[in-house]
Amino acid sequence: MPVTQTENGPAWHLRTPRARLALWAGWFALVALTVWCWQIMTKDTIWLFVMDAPQQAADIGSRMFPPRLSYIEKLLWPLWDTLNIATLGTMLGVIIATPVAFLAARNTTPSLLVARPIALFIIVASRSINSLIWALLLVSILGPGLLAGIIAIALRSIGFVGKLLYEAIEETDASQTEAIEATGASGGQVLIYGYWPQIAPAFWGISVFRWDINIRESAVLGLVGAGGLGLQLQASLNVLAWPQVTTILLVILATVVFSEWVSAKVRHAII
Template sequence: MSVPVSAPVAERSWQRFSPGLRLARFAFYLCTVAAFAVSLRTIEIIPEFLYDAPEQMADLFGRMWPPDANYLGPTLAALVETLHIATLGTLLALAMAVPVGLLAARNLTPSLPLNLLAKFVFVTSRSVNSLVWALLFVAVFGPGPLAGTLAIAFRSIGFTGKLFAEALEESSPGSIEALTAAGAGRLSTLVFGYWPQVKPAFWSIALFRWDINIRESAVLGLVGAGGIGVALDTALNLLYWDQVAVVLAAIFSVVVLAEIVVTLVRNRVL
C-alpha cells in the first residue's frame, strides 16, 4: 500500500506593512524632508551669524553679570502685578467658560446649533494668541494691567471651556438617570449629578491653566499690558543687561514656584 506524500508547504514571508502602507510612509517621509528643506530656504539663515553666535552669547551673559540688585524692588512689584493679572484672568476665564462649556456638552445641550456656537467660541479664543488679545485690549482700554487681565481671560476661555465640556460628556449616566427618574430638575441634576463627577477634572484644569497664565502674563508687558514684561521691556530698550538678568531670574523663579504649588495642591487637595 502506497503512502500519500503531502504537498510541500509554501513558505510565507511576514511583512509588517503592506506595499501600499510602505508607499504611504515613504511619501510622508519625503514630504517631511521636502518641507524641512523649503523652510530652511524660506527663513534665509545667514551662516555668518551662526559662526559668531557663541561669542555673542558669551558677551551677552558677560554684560548680565553681576545682576543689578537695586532693580530688585521694581521687579518684585511688577512680579506681584503679574501674579494678579494671571489669577484674576483665570477666574474671569472660568466664569465665562463654564456657561459656554455647558452649551458645548452634547449630553447636557442636545442642540447642534448651540453646540457649534460654543465650539466656535472655543476655537476663536484659542486661535488668537495672548499677545494679540493684549494688543486689542490695549487699543480699547489703554496700556495697563486691565488689558493684560482681559487678554489672559479671553485666551483661556477656549482651553478651560473645551476641557470642561469634554469632562461633562464623559460623566457616567447612572446617577444622572437616577436623579431624573426621581423627578429632579435640570439644575439639581447638574449640581448633584454632573458636578461631583467633573469637580476633580475642573479644578485640575483651573490649576493647570493658572500655571500657564503665569507664563503668558510675564510677556504681556512687552505690548503695554502690564506686569513684569514692562520692567523687562524697559531694561531691554535701555540696554541695561544687568537689570534684564534680574527680571529673567524673577520670571524663572516664579514659574518654578507656581509649578511646585500646583503639584502640591493637586496631590494634597485633589
C-alpha cells in the first residue's frame, strides 16, 4: 500500500513508512556489525609487523626482479602438463556432467523423487570441494602425478558444468520439444532434436569457460604434488629462488591470457 490518501489527493511512495523504517534499521545494523568485526579483527594484529610491510614487500620485490628468463626452458614441459591436465580434466568433467544435468533438470529427469535428488547431490558435492582439496585426496590415493590432477579437475568441473547446464535445460522452450514429441519421436530423439539445439550454445560456452578456469586451477595443483607448473613453483619457493618464482608467475599469466583469448573467440563463434 504505497498509495496513501492526503488532503491534496492520493500520494505515492515506493515503500510504506514501515518498510522505510525497516530498511533504515537494516543498514544501521550492517554498519554496526562492520565496526564490531573490525575491532575483533584488529585485536590480535601485531602492528609492528604491519608497519614495516612496505619495506618487506619492497625487499621481496627487489629479490624477484629481474626474472630469470633462462628458467623458461625448464618450464615448457610442466606447462604442457598443466595444459593437458586442464584440457583432459575438462573433457572428462563435461562428459560426466552432461547426463547428470539431464537427470537434474526438472523437465528431463526420469524421476523427481529418486534421480533428481541424486543428481543434485552429485553436483553439490562436487562444487563444495575445491580442486586443490580433491587433488590432495587423490594424490594420497593414486600417488603423485598427472592422473591425480586430471581427475581432481574433472571432479570439480562436474558440479560447475552440471549446474549451469541443468539450468539451461530448464529454461528451454517447451513448445519446441512438445512439437518434436508430437511427431512420434522417441525419448532419445526428443533429446537430440528438441533439447540439444536449444542448449548447444550454452553447452559450448560453459565448457570453454570451465576450461579457462581449469587452466588457472591446474597451474597450482602441483603445490600438492599433482604435476604441472605448481610443482616447479613449490620447488622454487622452497629454495627461495625468487627470480624463478617471477618467471613462473609470468608464464602462468601468459597462459591465462591465452586461454581467455581462446574462450572469448569460441564463445563469439557459437552465439
